[in-house]
Structure formats: C-alpha cells, structure tokens
Amino acid sequence: MKEITCKLLVIGAGPGGYVCAIRAGQLGVDTVIVEMVKPGGTCLNIGCIPSKALIHAADDYAGTVAMAAGRNAMGIKAESPSIDLAKTMAWKDGITGRLTMGVANLLKKAGVKIVMGRAKFRDGKTVEVETETGQQVIRAENIVIATGSAPVELPALPFGGPKSPSGGKVISSTGALSLKEVPQRLAVVGAGYIGLELGIAFAKLGAKVTIVEALDRILPLYDTQLTQPVAKRLAALGIEVFTGTKVKGLSSNGEALLAENGDSQEKRIAADKVLVTVGRKPVTEGWGREELELELDGRYLRIDDQCRTSMRGIYAIGDVTGEPMLAHRAMAQGEMVAEIVAGNRRSWDKRAIPAVCFTDPEIVSVGLSPEEARADGREVKIGQFPFTANGRAMTLSSEDGFVRVVARADNHLVLGIQAVGAGVSELSAAFSLAVEMGARLEDIAGTIHAHPTQSEAFAEAALKGLGHALHI
C-alpha cells in the first residue's frame, strides 16, 4: 500500500485523540488518525456514554418499581413493570452508534484522514497500521499517542472465568455494559466510581448487588462527607458493602466469590456475575513502545506541560499519561497539542479538572477539598449548604446532599467546590467556571442564581462562607 506522509498522526480516536485530530484539521494541519475499534474510544463505546444510558434506564425502572410497590410519595401508581435488558442495550447501542458516527463525520469535516487498524511504531517517525486490506505505513512529523486505558484485571479473578449461558462469569465494565439480562446476584469488586455507578444501576434493575472493597470505605478518592449520602443510598437500595475486604478468587465450583476481611474471616458471596472494577491501567503495550525511547512516569508515559514525551515530535495525551483518567482532561490535552503542532504557543494551565461520579446521588468535585486546601498550608473558609433547604431539591424528591465551597480565608478566592446530590453533575459547569475564572466568594454570592434551581445552593454556600447565608 502506498505510504502516507502527514504532519500529524494521532494514534487512538478516543476523546483525546479525536479532539486533537479535529482541532488540528481545523487549523489546517495535515492530519491522520488511526483507530483499531471504533471512533470515540472507551468513552463513547464502552465507558461514559453507555454507562450513563444504563444508569438512566435503571433510574426510570427503579422509579416505576417504586410506584408499583406503592412507595411513590407523589401518588403515582404503576402495575408490574418489567424491563427487557436486551432492548435497553439496543437503545444504548443506538446512542453510541449515533455518537461514533458523529465523531467520524466531524473528523471528515475537519479534513482528517481516518485509518482503521492497529498501529505499531516502527520508529519515532513511522507507524505501521494493520488494516483489513494490508499494511499501511504512515510517516509523520508529529505523532500523538492517545492509546487510552483498559480495565485492570485481578490475577485471582481473570476476566472470563467459568463460562455460563450468559458468557463469562467474571466481567469488566465493558462486559457489564453489554449484558443481555440482569444477573440475579451481582458481586462487584472495587468500590470506586465505576463499580458504584454500575452496581447501583444493576441494583435498581433488580439484581442483588454485593460490593467488596479492599480499602476501608467506598469512593476512597472523595472525603466521607461527600460519600456519606451515597453510602446511605446503597443501604436503602439493599446493596451490601464489605469494606476492608480482599477477594481471594472464585469458589471451586465457581458459584461464589471468596473474600477475606481484616480479621481473616472468610466470606462466600454467591454471585451469578462478578464485576471487577479495581481501576484502569494505561495502554502502554501493544503499539511498539519497545521501538521507542519513551520515559515512563510510574505506569504512565511521562509528559511535560505541553504533553511532549521524552522523544522529540512525539506527544502523549489522555489516560496513557496518568490520573485523573477522565475524558475531558484528554480532550483538553488533545486540543492543546493540536494548537502546539500548528505552531501556536500553548501549555497546560488548567486550574481544575472537574470529576463527577454518576452514583446515586451524584458527586461533583472541582479544585481542592477542605483537607487538600489545608494540606497546602492555607487558612480556609468553608461554606456548605444542604439541599434540604433548597426548594427545587424538595420538588425533585431528592433532598440528600449539599454544595460546599472552599475558599482562602484571606482573600476569599475559591479554591474548590464540591457537591453531592441528585443531578448535581450539571452544576459542574458553574463550579469549574468559578475556579477557572478565579472567582471569590463575593463573585458567586453576587451572581443571581435562578430560582427555583439546585444552583441556588451554590450561591448560598458562598454566602455561608461569607457568614451570611439567607436560607439556613
């Protein structure tokens, strides 16, 4: 096949890679992107988007089940609801299909050439792609590694495991998002955000969910104030959580998950499916890293503040470069690298990368938590406002949670904003903007927040930080 020569080659069309390629194309950079599965990467195909679809379906179903059980405070009744998970999955696949198609179209519109296949470095300027029609060699002035991440496998619980009519017993998040029926009993290993999001969704869909976590609490990356409403909800949903418990493997008959708590007590958790969500690892193998001289930073590719690796002309973005492994971080990196390749001055100068857990209730965190701010040696002011005092939250029957603002005590500069509550993921925009713009408590308090919305809790939290909240 004829060799392709281009100015920019992007390996991986996940959110980082495709954004990089689109922006580069817009800037007139001659760009090629290589993808081995589908445009959109983990995010669109087997991550963010399909999981949110499943969570939404689960919420609707759980709400209807509650109505049928006469537990609906608004007086809505329903009769014997049921769910056809295969149909749910088909609906979800329709969404991801539209989005991946959209990404492909955006790439084309930006003049980016898409090459489907597995890429492998031959040297620092040359990549071979195994395509359906043979080997394609691509030579590029600049190469962006955007190979992403993959679920971590536990040695004691390799993915797959004993076969059952519904496929392997031990599944990753990818497997969970393509189940054709709701497992009766689902064991979730790992109480990070992925395990909790999916565990809660399957519990709502009717599974008996048990969560096992090696550390002593759920969502260990968030403070207990934020995770407490989620823990409460898990209990309400009948999800059993074993913290401080390590999994040992499957029982010999493959029926149950074996685990051991801190007191060496063995637990048998009967399960039809075991979902392992113990984190994700960067994809640093399988694309010819051995042909290059790339320095690592722990498990990740080492990058500088312009996403440059240790090799000239090779950039890396997204999950392969480290935490937080979030699509929007990868996108921002990709956009920046496109600008740099086009000759513009850019460097990573973001103040905050928002993080959202689509648990029930949702958690948002932007910037520093109170502990992190204090650990920086700062005197801080904290304003917290509960949704129990927010009218809109009441009308949504979701009064759990709060908004919390962390600010410097001396000049009231907002350092971080967190919230937990139903639907608070949408507040992340306001939170991020406030931190990026360098808002002070007065700026937030002085901005009119529409009534009745949950966002009022944001302004009230800022007022609380200033010492004069109105509605509490």
Next chain:
Amino acid sequence: MGEKIIKLPDVGEGVAEAELVEWHVNVGDIVREDMVLAAVMTGKATVEIPSPVEGEVTFRHGEIGDVIATGTVILKIRTAGEAGEEDAEVELSPAEPAPKPEPERTSPPPVEKPKPAAEIIPPKSVAGGAVKNGNGGHGAPRAEGERPLAPPAVRLRAKEAGIDLRQVPGSGPAGRITHEDIDAFLSREGGSGIAPGLQPNKKIEEIKVVGLRRRIAEKMALSKSRIPHITYVEEVDMTALEELRGRLNGNLKPGKPKLTILPFLMRATVKAIAEQPGINAHYDDEAGVIRQFGGVHIGIAAQTAAGLMVPVVRHAEARDIFDCAREVGRLSEAAKNGTALREELSGSTITISSLGAMGGIVSTPVINHPEVAIIGVNKMAIRPHWDGTQFVPRKMMNLSSSFDHRVIDGWDAATFVQRLKALLETPALIFVEE
C-alpha cells in the same frame, strides 16, 4: 460679514498641482493675517500658505497626502469685513519658500479630532468590600511561589504574547490578573527590564507615503521603469590623489575649504564630459530629444533626515576645486537643515552619489531622470596591489556608474569611466589645461 476663498496658489515651476503635506488649521479656528494655514510640496520644496486675512475657518478641503490642482479652493475664511465673496490669490513671497525640516515626514501629522463634550473616565476596578485583610486590593504582591491568578482568556493571551504571568501584578479581586493588567504590563515592558522572551511581533503599521518620500518613490519608479540602466564598475587607485589631497589640506590658506574627494571627482567629471558631452544631457524620451548642456550642473545626492535630496552645484565647469568644495558644503548644509531653495534642488545635468564610509564595494545607482548618467562612489580602502614584482598597499576605490542605455552605448560608458579613472589616478591631469 465677508468670506475669503483661498485657492491653491501657483507655487512656481509651472506645475499644475502640489501635494498637501500639512494643515495648520481646522474648521472653526480663528486665524490671524499671515498665519500659516497649510503647507504644500512641489518638486522637492515645501511651500507654506499664509493667511491673507483675519477670520474664522469655515471650510477646508483636502487631506494630508492629497495631490491638489492649482486653483482648487482649499479654504474659506469668514471675515469681519465687507460682504460678498472674494477670491484671494495668496501672495507667495519668492524670497522665503523655505521648506521646513520635517522629522516626522514619514507619518502624516495627527489630525486633531473634535473633543467630546465631556471626558469619560473609565471606572477603576475596585476590590469588593468584604475583604479587609491582605491581598484583596490592587496589585498586592503574590507570596513567593504562588501561582498567578488569571481567567483562561487572560492566560491564553499572555501565553501567546510570551508573557510570564508571574511577572504581572494583578489588580483584580484577590489579585486576579485582568486584561487591563496585561495592557499595562505590555506598555511598560522594556522600561521595566523584564525580558519576556522572544515573541513574534504581529504588528503591522501603515505609514502613509507623503511629501518627500512620495516624491522620491515616484522619481525612483519613473527612472527604473523608463530607463534601461547599464551599470559599469571600475576600481580606481586613489593613492596619488589622496596624497595630493593630504598636502592641499595640510597647507590650507585661510578661507579655503577643506577638500574631500568629491570636488576632485567633480572636476574630473567636468574634464571627462568635455570629451564626451553626450554624458551631460537630459533625454526627453517623449519628445524624442536629447538635450546636451554646455554647463555641467552636478547633482550631489545627499541624505537628510527627511530622505534623499539632490542639491545641485551649478556650472561646475566654471568653478575651481575649492569653489566646488565650498558650494558642496553650503548646499548639503542647506539641504540638511531645510533651507535649500527650490532652484538649488533642481536642474542638475549629471549626478554623483556618494555614501562615503557607507559606500560599500559596489552599488547600482539609479539615474536621476531625465539625466543619462550617475556616478556612484564606493568606499575607499587600502588593498594589496601587484605592481609587477611585489604587493604594495594602495588606496583603492570603486566607481559604480549607471547610464541610460537607450542613448549611451556600453562602449561610451566604459570610455567615460576609464577617462575618470585616468584623471583620478593621475590627478595632475585634472588641473592641466590641454
């Protein structure tokens, strides 16, 4: 009430138009008699237009740089005198058409804009009231190592401008760096000693080509587009001439000017022209006529603050070497300080262009249209010369001369330059009447 109409006067030389180079009055201004209203340029001289009356300017026509036909109404002045319109043919005193030196000639003088009725004072940003302690106020210094606080748009702008935000004091709330802070930083950058690193300068400044610059541009374009130049370069051994010059300058009689190379070259040119009168000519290509001149009027290209000027030493054939030197000195001084008369800046029949120490090795002089030859003087330097047995140091200088190839053949050009070379190398020949 009367009205005085002021038309663009005939500024001499029989030209039908002149370029407006300065306005000294605006509509609404009260002018006194003899006050300068405007300046126009023609040829290479600037002529000021004085007011013939006292009154108020009610009309003004033409912008700086406009070329206006003689007789065009350029101003109307309302006078307190008798009713009725009155044409004013402005009297121009030929004694003082002195061009003013205009150091800022390359950019048009600022045209005054009407002031707004009240000046709007931009509100200063004020830190909110709630913060009493610490860095809430303006430009409070950040603690060491503290990250500068700036919204994304400001950060991007700083990045693109190559500004390190750590160097920029923030005037916003909590020390936030605003766009205005960046403006302020940029405006005093350089004075502050802060080097922001190399940065692309994307500024494009538009400079209106007016006045002398426009005259030069037009003349150069005319010459280069009409005249097929042939340029001939020859080296000249100046050692003997330099020795002679040294002696003459060493025993100067009082009142005699110091001699540069130029007067020698002028006298040599006169001599060479005597043998080749076709070099000392104007070629009127439209009329198809070559005008050979008896008098040798040598234009001396001179750099002035405003640009290139060519004052003319008239009748060099009738001047001895000291007279030539004196006249060159006087004229270049006049050209530089802007007091050269119009006739002193025109009428040359051949031109010498000398950049002295800046003369370089070779140049390609552009003929002063409608002349047919220009002699370019390059830099003199001591170079080794092979005299047949050994290398000897000689003072060597190149002459780069251009000729109008339509009327001067290469042979004639070469002959002329070789004659100049012979005269300069054996300077006694310059002074011998053959």
